[in-house]
Amino acid sequence: MKHRRWFYIRAAVQLCCWLAFVALLISMRDPIEEGYLYGLFIRLSLHLGIATSITAGAVLTAFLPALAVLALSLAFGRFFCSTVCPLGATIDASDKMIARRKGALKPETSRAGRGIKYTVLAVSLVLAVAGIQAAGIIDPLSLSLRAYSTVLYPFFDHLTKLLFEGLLPIPVLGTAVGPLYSLLADTVLDFNPIVFHNAGGVMLLFLFVLLLSLLARRFWCRYLCPLGALLALAGGLGVLRRTVDVSKCVNCLRCERDCRMNAIHDRGLATVHGECIQCFECLKSCEYDAISFCVVRPFSTGRTGAAAAEPASITAVPERPSISRRALIVGSVASLALIPAFRLNAARRADFGEIIRPPGSLPEDEFLDACIRCGACMKACPTNALHPALLESGLEGIYTPRLIPRIGWCEKNCVLCTEVCPTGAITRLRIADKETTVIGTAYFIKDLCIPWAEGRECIVCEEVCPTVTKSIKFREDTVLNKKGEAVLVKLPYVLEDICIGCGICENKCPVRGSAAIRVRTRKAEVPAAG
Amino acid sequence: MLFRNFFPRRDFIVKLLGIAAGMLAGGFSRPFFRTLEAANGADGSTISVITGKSLSKDSITLMVESGFRQIGGIDRFIKKNMKVVIKPNIGWNSTPDKAHNTNPDLVEAVARMCVRRGAVVTIFDRSVNSARMTYRRSGILQAAQNAGASIEYVDSGRYKDVRVPGGIYVDSLPVYSGILEADFVINMPIAKHHSSSRLTLAMKNLMGVIGGNRGYYHGDIHSSIVDFAKTVKSDLVILDATRILTAHGPNGGTPADVKELRTIVMGTNPVTVDAFAATLFNIQPTSLRFLKIAAREGMGEINIDKMRILRASV
Numbered sequence: 045m046k047h048r049r050w051f052y053i054r055a056a057v058q059l060c061c062w063l064a065f066v067a068l069l070i071s072m073r074d075p076i077e078e079g080y081l082y083g084l085f086i087r088l089s090l091h092l093g094i095a096t097s098i099t100a101g102a103v104l105t106a107f108l109p110a111l112a113v114l115a116l117s118l119a120f121g122r123f124f125c126s127t128v129c130p131l132g133a134t135i136d137a138s139d140k141m142i143a144r145r146k147g148a149l150k151p152e153t154s155r156a157g158r159g160i161k162y163t164v165l166a167v168s169l170v171l172a173v174a175g176i177q178a179a180g181i182i183d184p185l186s187l188s189l190r191a192y193s194t195v196l197y198p199f200f201d202h203l204t205k206l207l208f209e210g211l212l213p214i215p216v217l218g219t220a221v222g223p224l225y226s227l228l229a230d231t232v233l234d235f236n237p238i239v240f241h242n243a244g245g246v247m248l249l250f251l252f253v254l255l256l257s258l259l260a261r262r263f264w265c266r267y268l269c270p271l272g273a274l275l276a277l278a279g280g281l282g283v284l285r286r287t288v289d290v291s292k293c294v295n296c297l298r299c300e301r302d303c304r305m306n307a308i309h310d311r312g313l314a315t316v317h318g319e320c321i322q323c324f325e326c327l328k329s330c331e332y333d334a335i336s337f338c339v340v341r342p343f344s345t346g347r348t349g350a351a352a353a354e355p356a357s358i359t360a361v362p363e364r365p366s367i368s369r370r371a372l373i374v375g376s377v378a379s380l381a382l383i384p385a386f387r388l389n390a391a392r393r394a395d396f397g398e399i400i401r402p403p404g405s406l407p408e409d410e411f412l413d414a415c416i417r418c419g420a421c422m423k424a425c426p427t428n429a430l431h432p433a434l435l436e437s438g439l440e441g442i443y444t445p446r447l448i449p450r451i452g453w454c455e456k457n458c459v460l461c462t463e464v465c466p467t468g469a470i471t472r473l474r475i476a477d478k479e480t481t482v483i484g485t486a487y488f489i490k491d492l493c494i495p496w497a498e499g500r501e502c503i504v505c506e507e508v509c510p511t512v513t514k515s516i517k518f519r520e521d522t523v524l525n526k527k528g529e530a531v532l533v534k535l536p537y538v539l540e541d542i543c544i545g546c547g548i549c550e551n552k553c554p555v556r557g558s559a560a561i562r563v564r565t566r567k568a569e570v571p572a573a574g
Numbered sequence: 575m576l577f578r579n580f581f582p583r584r585d586f587i588v589k590l591l592g593i594a595a596g597m598l599a600g601g602f603s604r605p606f607f608r609t610l611e612a613a614n615g616a617d618g619s620t621i622s623v624i625t626g627k628s629l630s631k632d633s634i635t636l637m638v639e640s641g642f643r644q645i646g647g648i649d650r651f652i653k654k655n656m657k658v659v660i661k662p663n664i665g666w667n668s669t670p671d672k673a674h675n676t677n678p679d680l681v682e683a684v685a686r687m688c689v690r691r692g693a694v695v696t697i698f699d700r701s702v703n704s705a706r707m708t709y710r711r712s713g714i715l716q717a718a719q720n721a722g723a724s725i726e727y728v729d730s731g732r733y734k735d736v737r738v739p740g741g742i743y744v745d746s747l748p749v750y751s752g753i754l755e756a757d758f759v760i761n762m763p764i765a766k767h768h769s770s771s772r773l774t775l776a777m778k779n780l781m782g783v784i785g786g787n788r789g790y791y792h793g794d795i796h797s798s799i800v801d802f803a804k805t806v807k808s809d810l811v812i813l814d815a816t817r818i819l820t821a822h823g824p825n826g827g828t829p830a831d832v833k834e835l836r837t838i839v840m841g842t843n844p845v846t847v848d849a850f851a852a853t854l855f856n857i858q859p860t861s862l863r864f865l866k867i868a869a870r871e872g873m874g875e876i877n878i879d880k881m882r883i884l885r886a887s888v
Contacts, residue, residue, distance in 0.1 A: 074707050235706050426704040455704045456667050457711060502792050506769055508702060512826045554789015
């Protein structure tokens with residue numbers, strides 16, 4: 045137990061990384077001058093980097109930091125999973141709340157199951173070659189950023205505000221906690237009440253991943269994580285390794301029992317290096333100080349001590365990565381069957397008429413290739429306009445950002461989503477270019493529109509229209525009001541050539557329920573090429 | 575049929591009760607137009623029109639100082655420890671050159687004078703665009719910091735229903751608490767074109783402290799504007815005509831639509847200030863319906879010839 049401090053140091057590093065992740069997430073809001081840093085965690089994923097470079101058809105330099113992770117993994121093994129990964133941290137934290145049935149997974153199943161993640165990785169990459177961005181849906185980094193942005197943070201934000209709304213009116217207590225609330229409001233709480241359409245759809249996958257821990261500790265990381273698979277391949281070659289001093293080891297099996305990755309076998313002596321995530325839990329467990337992590341040459345047995353010199357007494361050999369060739373081939377072929385599931389998309393037939401993408405987005409097909417569904421744009425949007433799609437643009441568009449003007453409009457002079465997008469699916473825009481960036485076109489539903497249908501004055505849409513010469517115009521004309529009287533009112537209409545589709549008109553339209561002016565996608569305007 | 579006949583009567587009784595309550599409340603509360611005739615010997619129909627040499631900060635500060643001197647000195651208005659609210663137009667996420675929001679240098683100069691006088695100054699408006707971005711890009715966030723004033727973002731939970739005395743379009747309006755709790759309100763509009771009301775000036779600027787459904791007020795914008803001015807007091811009006819927006823208002827416009835007038839108009843009655851401001855656009859005050867209604871209601875002088883106009887160039 046002498047070395048147990050390493051466990052706590054590692055845990056502290058993990059906490060710091062998680063805090064950094066959350067701090068970056070929260071600060072992903074106005075004002076942002078330079079957005080590179082905000083996508084830092086995303087950029088660390090080699091899996092996203094490779095898959096997105098394939099789908100986007102170009103090597104994405106955005107993911108260069110992932111190469112640093114790869115290099116470090118060759119030295120320190122799969123350290124990333126136990127320190128940096130925010131999903132790993134969340135799984136570890138939630139693990140305490142999960143009542144796991146002992147022996148839910150048989151040891152043989154548990155061992156054989158490791159290979160599944162390589163198949164998941166293969167499926168992700170095969171789909172990428174087929175031009176389908178599935179990596180972003182399941183990558184731990186985009187998964188966690190998306191879940192934190194659209195589910196956990198709004199939840200925390202709302203809960204905190206609710207709590208203080210209850211506390212503040214209480215006479216003495218309210219005055220006491222007032223400054224704390226101001227501090228929170230200025231630092232971590234959102235400026236607006238935020239809520240995300242389809243947040244439940246994001247939560248479902250996230251909860252599923254967390255609840256897998258009912259079967260085994262870190263189930264996701266052991267068996268399913270595609271990034272974990274890549275890092276296991278690299279980390280298996282790492283030189284910092286768990287070694288056991290056989291002269292001290294009494295084969296008490298505590299380390300084997302406590303290992304969250306089930307990476308220890310052979311009565312505590314053998315380690316599956318690709319599976320070991322260097323969490324140092326075994327250092328904490330071992331009462332005999334038999335375990336240490338030190339630099340060893342690859343393919344050594346990882347045993348030290350007097351007895352280690354007698355190879356005859358030790359029979360176990362280090363395990364190789366549990367990749368089954370058959371599973372890989374079956375997985376790759378099976379993933380071909382997934383292609384139609386992604387490609388058969390009714391929204392394509394409708395020309396994505398209802399899907400408005402953020403300003404500066406690539407053309408729809410390229411956008412779907414490059415967007416990794418991380419939700420950064422949704423978090424950054426100051427008007428809460430961007431929401432994760434569920435199946436509105438098909439399975440291929442799941443979790444992609446979609447502007448819903450009735451909830452929030454595309455703010456004039458704002459380019460925050462373009463700043464934070466880590467892959468360039470939303471290309472960088474200068475504020476000067478924003479004014480003329482078209483994301484859609486407004487149209488009237490005259491049966492709902494107050495002046496057209498009821499003969500009363502309104503034209504709020506014209507008032508709020510931000511284009512310099514106003515793309516909503518009006519003419520004064522006589523219409524019949526609800527009583528059948530002829531009245532002279534200002535009747536609004538849209539100049540489609542000037543309209544940029546920002547949607548503030550739809551948002552501010554005073555008609556209750558659905559607006560009388562709505563925005564449809566720019567794509568609906570132009571016939572698709574070919 | 576019985577019901578249909580019955581309802582108007584019940585409505586009538588309710589209205590009668592409302593009027594009685596209003597009369598009682600009106601009797602006990604202070605008058606809505608607290609003009610300062612007693613203090614400076616001038617009535618609400620006195621306005622001061624100051625034109626500066628340039629749009630520099632120094633020039634604008636001189637304009638404000640001169641304006642205050644003309645209407646009786648700042649000491650007459652602002653007392654030590656007074657809670658002063660400055661209500662500029664911070665509606666749109668635009669830079670000052672676009673003339674969508676009140677000139678930040680003007681806001682700064684006014685706020686600084688009040689702070690130096692020992693007042694506690696708060697600045698806010700209900701922005702149409704994203705409030706945080708709008709406060710910053712308008713320059714007013716920085717202006718407040720420079721002047722030692724604080725800003726407030728409007729909290730949608732802090733509106734109180736206030737009866738409109740002699741309401742034309744509405745009987746009551748949700749008014750922002752921040753303005754109701756103030757000792758002294760400085761209404762600081764920017765003079766702009768507006769397609770619904772033709773011009774947006776001091777009276778219309780008060781819409782920024784009114785909650786509720788914007789579209790409803792647009793149903794009869796002119797009567798609504800009058801109701802706003804009846805409900806919310808402006809102890810002092812400082813109208814920004816340093817740059818005015820002459821077309822595509824209130825938030826569009828090409829550079830050609832922005833006219834530099836380097837002028838501010840100060841007065842204690844928003845109706846009178848607005849009537850004068852209309853002439854800056856070569857518009858007859860009587861051709862603006864909200865001014866005609868306000869004049870008919872006896873809320874202020876809109877005849878230019880009957881105003882006492884104190885002009886100065888600095």
